[in-house]
Amino acid sequence: MEHVKCECGHVNPHGTAFCESCGKPLEEQGEKPLLDMRYEGSARRSQTYKRTIVDQIWAFFSSVKVGVALIVITLIASAIGTIFPQEMYIPPNANPADYYEEQYGWAGKLYYELGFNNLYGSWWYILLIALIGVSLVICSLDRVVPLYRALKRQGVKRHPHFLERQRLFGVSRVSDMDKAVAVLKERLAGQRYRVREEGGHLLAEKGRFSRWGPYVNHVGLIIFLIGAMLRSVPGMYIDEVMWIREGETKEIPGTDGQYFLKSEKFIFDTYKKGEDNEVFNAAIDRVGNGMIAENYQTNVVLYKRVDPAVAGAKPELEKVKEYPIRVNEPLKFNHYALYQVDFRLNEPKSMSFELADKSSGKTFGTVTIDLYDPKESYDLGQGYRVELLSYFPDFEFDEDGNPSTKSRVPNNPAFVFKMYAPDRPEGEVSFVAIQQTIEPFGDNKYKMAFAGLETRNVSGLTVRRDFTLWILGVGGAIFMIGLIQGMYWNHRRVWVQRVNGELWIAAHTNKNWFGLKNELRRLLDGTGLTMPADRLEEGKQAGQEGQAHGHGTA
Numbered sequence: 001m002e003h004v005k006c007e008c009g010h011v012n013p014h015g016t017a018f019c020e021s022c023g024k025p026l027e028e029q030g031e032k033p034l035l036d037m038r039y040e041g042s043a044r045r046s047q048t049y050k051r052t053i054v055d056q057i058w059a060f061f062s063s064v065k066v067g068v069a070l071i072v073i074t075l076i077a078s079a080i081g082t083i084f085p086q087e088m089y090i091p092p093n094a095n096p097a098d099y100y101e102e103q104y105g106w107a108g109k110l111y112y113e114l115g116f117n118n119l120y121g122s123w124w125y126i127l128l129i130a131l132i133g134v135s136l137v138i139c140s141l142d143r144v145v146p147l148y149r150a151l152k153r154q155g156v157k158r159h160p161h162f163l164e165r166q167r168l169f170g171v172s173r174v175s176d177m178d179k180a181v182a183v184l185k186e187r188l189a190g191q192r193y194r195v196r197e198e199g200g201h202l203l204a205e206k207g208r209f210s211r212w213g214p215y216v217n218h219v220g221l222i223i224f225l226i227g228a229m230l231r232s233v234p235g236m237y238i239d240e241v242m243w244i245r246e247g248e249t250k251e252i253p254g255t256d257g258q259y260f261l262k263s264e265k266f267i268f269d270t271y272k273k274g275e276d277n278e279v280f281n282a283a284i285d286r287v288g289n290g291m292i293a294e295n296y297q298t299n300v301v302l303y304k305r306v307d308p309a310v311a312g313a314k315p316e317l318e319k320v321k322e323y324p325i326r327v328n329e330p331l332k333f334n335h336y337a338l339y340q341v342d343f344r345l346n347e348p349k350s351m352s353f354e355l356a357d358k359s360s361g362k363t364f365g366t367v368t369i370d371l372y373d374p375k376e377s378y379d380l381g382q383g384y385r386v387e388l389l390s391y392f393p394d395f396e397f398d399e400d401g402n403p404s405t406k407s408r409v410p411n412n413p414a415f416v417f418k419m420y421a422p423d424r425p426e427g428e429v430s431f432v433a434i435q436q437t438i439e440p441f442g443d444n445k446y447k448m449a450f451a452g453l454e455t456r457n458v459s460g461l462t463v464r465r466d467f468t469l470w471i472l473g474v475g476g477a478i479f480m481i482g483l484i485q486g487m488y489w490n491h492r493r494v495w496v497q498r499v500n501g502e503l504w505i506a507a508h509t510n511k512n513w514f515g516l517k518n519e520l521r522r523l524l525d526g527t528g529l530t531m532p533a534d535r536l537e538e539g540k541q542a543g544q545e546g547q548a549h550g551h552g553t554a
């Protein structure tokens with residue numbers, strides 16, 4: 001790396017705009033514009049070294065425009081991900097590839113093929129988050145290290161060119177310079193400035209910590225992004241939907257077969273009309289009596305597996321606790337939480353049919369079919385028997401007109417029976433669905449007559465475990481600290497120097513120039529010192545006067 005030595009003796013890194021110690025501009029310009037004090041004229045790597053591929057990558061990610069572009073792309077992708085439901089919210093037995101196209105047409109198919117159905121766990125979304133993190137790290141290092149070095153090395157006595165190229169600059173002539181400097185030093189200290197004195201010159205500074213606010217912001221964002229990325233690591237974050245039926249014992253998703261849940265009973269309570277509340281009664285009438293839920297809960301038993309998990313073996317379970325899961329009252333155990341989020345009332349459990357003679361109506365026995373585990377054959381005795389040839393839990397006709405099922409949930413069950421009787425040893429085939437019977441091979445003597453339906457309620461529970469929440473909380477808290485630090489304080493500096501029998505005063509702040517000027521007026525009031533002029537405003541006024549003079553001449 002090349003270095004540039006100033007006349008004051010300080011060695012500056014190559015690319016420094018003005019000396020870190022005395023402030024002398026290292027590249028003199030005739031018109032003497034205001035100095036760019038954003039990074040104290042320090043040498044930033046991204047602006048200085050662009051030879052190697054590493055330098056080019058560093059320069060690319062250190063650009064604020066690149067960081068903003070990555071954030072905008074991520075926000076757009078997140079917005080698109082809300083157009084249709086994420087895969088975790090579609091019916092549990094639905095095939096995502098078919099579901100999105102069937103429900104939303106070509107837009108849903110494109111949505112699925114581009115990976116928006118599982119957006120927040122997709123590799124390209126996580127890559128976007130990682131690139132934002134890389135941009136934040138490089139942006140911060142590229143700026144904060146040179147800025148810290150320059151502020152730490154700044155000297156009390158500054159080069160005259162440094163002072164006269166500040167935005168606030170003024171020259172005063174006083175008879176007793178020592179007294180004026182002493183009074184100003186005392187007043188600056190009274191305003192909580194940290195005052196340094198060297199050879200009769202002053203440097204007063206306060207609020208330097210506010211300069212680090214944006215970089216504290218970046219640290220908080222980086223921690224937050226790390227927490228968000230860790231959600232894709234197995235075991236760190238679980239958010240899955242579990243549907244469990246009354247009387248069913250089921251493994252809890254995400255627990256690696258260690259915990260099981262049994263649904264004892266689902267309770268659904270609705271608001272009832274009262275005598276003294278006409279408005280509430282009218283609302284119930286509009287929605288429908290018995291339709292406004294007051295409470296729905298699942299009474300469950302939590303079990304823990306005590307034997308080693310063996311594929312195909314029935315687990316040996318130990319009861320842990322009983323608990324009523326209500327909305328906003330989850331069951332919590334071992335960092336897991338089970339929330340009541342949904343339900344389905346009266347889902348079919350089993351259907352009963354009687355084998356009957358169509359002409360006489362005489363029955364020869366009842367067949368009860370478990371809709372989740374149907375048998376292939378049912379023996380009714382005395383030579384009467386029924387075989388279940390096909391079962392369609394969620395019946396529909398496909399594009400070719402053949403019977404098929406949309407899912408494994410028995411929302412619309414249909415059956416193909418083969419009925420055997422002593423006088424029909426070869427059997428008769430009948431297709432039976434809800435309010436529909438088809439005899440594909442001609443008119444049958446026997447039929448399967450509907451005899452009853454048993455239903456049960458189904459609870460929709462969300463299983464959550466989040467080991468990243470504290471990381472997100474820490475990142476968010478640090479971000480807010482940086483935001484407050486950078487917004488509500490500002491870095492102010494005042495230089496007072498003796499130059500050829502005159503007292504030069506210059507001042508700078510990173511923001512709120514109006515406040516700094518008011519503070520300087522109070523500090524200089526009664527001292528006989530001239531208030532520094534705002535060179536930026538003077539330049540604007542001169543430009544406006546020049547334009548007005550030009551228009552008048554024309």
